[in-house]
Amino acid sequence: MSGLRLGVNIDHVATLRQARYVTMPESKNAEPDPLVAARVCERAGASGIVAHLRADRRHIQERDIERLRANIMTKLNLEMGNTPEIIDIALRIVPDEVCLVPEKRQEVTTEGGLDVVAQRKELETTIKRLQSCGIRVSLFIDATLEQVDSAAELGAQMVELHTGKLANAFTEKVEKEELEKLRAAARAAAESKLQVNAGHGINYKNIELIRQIPRLTELNIGHSIVSRATSVGLDNAVKEMLAAMANYPG
Secondary structure (H helix, E strand, O other), X not given: OOOOEEEEEOHHHHHHHHHHHOOOOOOOOOOOOHHHHHHHHHHHOOOXXXXXOXXXXXXXXXXXXXXXXXXXXXXXXXXXXXXXXXXXXHHHHOOOEEEEOOOOOOOOOOOOOEOOOOOHHHHHHHHHHHHHOOOEEEEEEOOOHHHHHXXXXXXXXXXXXXXXXXXXXXXXXXXXXXXXXXXXXXXXXXXXXXXXXXEOXXXXXXXXXXXXXXXXXXXXXXXXXXXXHHHHOHHHHHHHHHHHHOOOOO
């Protein structure tokens, strides 16, 4: 086995709950429970649990983050926008890691990476506040050398490379181009002493492409695993993804 780790994003477990219990997520009948799902993922071999507390609370709720923080056995990676309300919650709950992501109310899911170059001043303050509480900080970025360099200069410990463009490539030419961008960005990030993670759109088919990106430490995957779980169960879905990640060449 290689050291490539899996963080399971449980947002869409909460999405299913909210479809029925959006007005009463704390009801005794509310299901499925993201914490129960997180525990299954941990027992199946996940190295961490990922959850995105969005400003619009479309899936994960603040109480979910509190319960996860208090009960999971691995680590909690809180995805969040750089907004005062969510920053205050992060500083109160103190997850192990925070991944700062762009967030638009209209989007279905995160559509691209943070523009670290343009938002440098705002991000610098947030990164320092989080790190002062012992929270490791990751920046979700597109695979460009400029974004990698800016992330390193800001003192983030990690970057998560946005793999959505590779996952959604419709031609082999675009696929090849996106893969090369990711490979170059991963190498540059590792050379800058950043931990290199990857996420967005990764599934059981395109994992073979993701394995061609060097220097990765962790993959953060949610939708595909939760989707697969409807057929084989969450435990098996996590184990199948781990099997596909095994013997990563690095």
